[in-house]
Amino acid sequence: MTYEPVIGLEVHAQLRTKAKIFCLCSTQFGSPPNTNTCPVCLGLPGALPVLNRSAVVMAVKTGMALNCKINQTSIFARKNYFYPDLPKGYQISQFDKPLAEFGYLNVIEDKQLKKIRIKRVHLEEDAGKSIHDGFSDSNRFSYIDLNRSGTPLIEIVSEPDIYSPTEAHSYLTKLKTILEYLEVCDGNMEEGSLRCDANVSVRPTGSNKLGTKTELKNLNSFRFLQKAIEYEIGRQIQTVQQGGIINQETRLWNSSDQRTIPMRSKEEAHDYRYFPEPDLPALVIDNNWQKKIQSEMPELPETKRKRFETQYSIPAYDAGVLTSTRALADFFEETARRSKNPKTTSNWIMGDLLRDLREFNLKIETSPITPSNLAELIDCIENKEISNKMAKEIFEIMFREKKSARKIIKEQGLKQITDPNEINKFIQGVITDNPKIYTEYKGGKKATFGFFVGQVMKATKGQANPKLVNELLKTALEE
Ligand code: ADP
Ligand code: MG
Ligand code: ZN
Numbered sequence: 001m002t003y004e005p006v007i008g009l010e011v012h013a014q015l016r017t018k019a020k021i022f023c024l025c026s027t028q029f030g031s032p033p034n035t036n037t038c039p040v041c042l043g044l045p046g047a048l049p050v051l052n053r054s055a056v057v058m059a060v061k062t063g064m065a066l067n068c069k070i071n072q073t074s075i076f077a078r079k080n081y082f083y084p085d086l087p088k089g090y091q092i093s094q095f096d097k098p099l100a101e102f103g104y105l106n107v108i109e110d111k112q113l114k115k116i117r118i119k120r121v122h123l124e125e126d127a128g129k130s131i132h133d134g135f136s137d138s139n140r141f142s143y144i145d146l147n148r149s150g151t152p153l154i155e156i157v158s159e160p161d162i163y164s165p166t167e168a169h170s171y172l173t174k175l176k177t178i179l180e181y182l183e184v185c186d187g188n189m190e191e192g193s194l195r196c197d198a199n200v201s202v203r204p205t206g207s208n209k210l211g212t213k214t215e216l217k218n219l220n221s222f223r224f225l226q227k228a229i230e231y232e233i234g235r236q237i238q239t240v241q242q243g244g245i246i247n248q249e250t251r252l253w254n255s256s257d258q259r260t261i262p263m264r265s266k267e268e269a270h271d272y273r274y275f276p277e278p279d280l281p282a283l284v285i286d287n288n289w290q291k292k293i294q295s296e297m298p299e300l301p302e303t304k305r306k307r308f309e310t311q312y313s314i315p316a317y318d319a320g321v322l323t324s325t326r327a328l329a330d331f332f333e334e335t336a337r338r339s340k341n342p343k344t345t346s347n348w349i350m351g352d353l354l355r356d357l358r359e360f361n362l363k364i365e366t367s368p369i370t371p372s373n374l375a376e377l378i379d380c381i382e383n384k385e386i387s388n389k390m391a392k393e394i395f396e397i398m399f400r401e402k403k404s405a406r407k408i409i410k411e412q413g414l415k416q417i418t419d420p421n422e423i424n425k426f427i428q429g430v431i432t433d434n435p436k437i438y439t440e441y442k443g444g445k446k447a448t449f450g451f452f453v454g455q456v457m458k459a460t461k462g463q464a465n466p467k468l469v470n471e472l473l474k475t476a477l478e479e
Pocket of ligand 3: 020023024025036038041
């Protein structure tokens with residue numbers, strides 16, 4: 001019997017608000033421990049939460065971008081559990097009445113558009129952080145930093161509609177892109193502003209009944225997400241094929257051993273004893289507010305991709321790459337607006353620019369080449385001031401020295417030679433210097449033509465316009 005995997009993802013995204021979700025403390029990452037705290041986020045008795053309006057707006061935008069129904073009324077709930085980094089003894093979250101439900105996200109798998117349903121998007125607060133130090137029993141310390149306590153999060157829960165590790169990867173990539181476009185989350189998995197748990201089960205191929213799932217935690221990179229799911233699918237299939245059963249449990253990805261290990265079973269699972277949060281009123285987002293938020297939605301990746309294809313007449317592939325981040329899309333549009341050829345612009349950005357940025361570990365936001373400088377370079381090519389080959393060299397100098405194309409052309413005397421008289425002089429020189437090959441050509445050995453082209457280009461240090469060289473050489477050699 002063969003088995004197929006079924007996967008559902010739960011993603012926590014840290015919202016990019018300045019203040020925490022229920023108090024005015026800063027959400028700044030990396031502040032000295034416990035400096036961004038107050039009675040509310042320290043969970044002191046009697047302190048009362050006040051909901052941050054911009055966190056609500058960001059959550060609603062996310063719900064809208066994920067095609068969800070936004071609930072006019074949603075309810076905050078207490079999720080009770082004991083942990084040292086949770087000073088109140090409960091987390092304020094949403095339970096049976098979440099902010100948004102019943103959405104979907106499209107991903108492209110094997111060149112096919114695939115719809116993955118979104119179960120819910122809800123708002124909640126983050127807990128603090130425990131830092132464990134020391135490894136022997138007599139010398140072991142744990143520290144608590146409550147700076148993160150009360151940081152606004154949204155949890156985005158997919159339906160079990162994902163059927164492979166690569167599909168899970170595509171889903172998370174797309175989700176991350178959307179969150180970045182919306183400017184609601186910076187998407188940094190390493191710093192923990194985007195966290196993902198994967199629920200994995202297997203079932204006989206073709207069956208429509210779900211198998212028992214395990215929940216994988218500690219997947220703090222895209223690579224680990226894929227690796228952990230791959231491992232877990234293999235483990236589960238092997239287990240059932242050998243007649244074993246899958247225990248419903250939470251497992252941790254151990255990246256040094258490249259395997260998942262059990263963390264807690266269903267029997268030890270938390271009983272959260274949810275109940276409505278008495279210190280907060282119901283969250284009401286009426287039609288007017290929804291309309292206002294809708295009107296502030298930015299253009300999303302799919303719409304932008306389609307617009308790029310039609311507005312700039314570039315291939316779907318180019319449009320996909322260029323809209324992979326909002327910053328890259330903006331860079332392209334700014335350059336294309338200034339240059340006359342969108343396809344050339346796309347080629348330079350997707351080729352040389354992205355390659356160099358990757359090599360020097362830079363982001364498009366910190367590109368040493370600005371859109372106006374790149375547009376100028378493209379202009380020089382389009383106007384035949386320089387050849388493509390020269391442009392490549394100039395590009396590298398631009399990247400290193402942050403100078404404009406025309407400045408480099410002037411400084412290095414790199415202008416393309418387009419004067420036929422001047423090129424003819426070089427041609428005559430090459431013919432005179434190579435009488436033997438010239439005779440061969442005249443004798444019918446036309447393959448030597450390429451040799452002459454090469455020699456002329458060399459003599460002009462690559463500055464002659466290649467098309468003109470070809471034309472003029474033909475005439476000269478046929479004479
Ligand atoms: P729980 O109550 O255990 O948190 P939910 O029904 O809320 O379970 O689902 C949590 C996540 O697990 C969702 O992303 C959902 O798609 C996924 N999921 C649920 N059942 C399965 C299953 N049998 N196999 C894989 N994923 C599943
Ligand atoms: Mg769960
Ligand atoms: Zn606070």
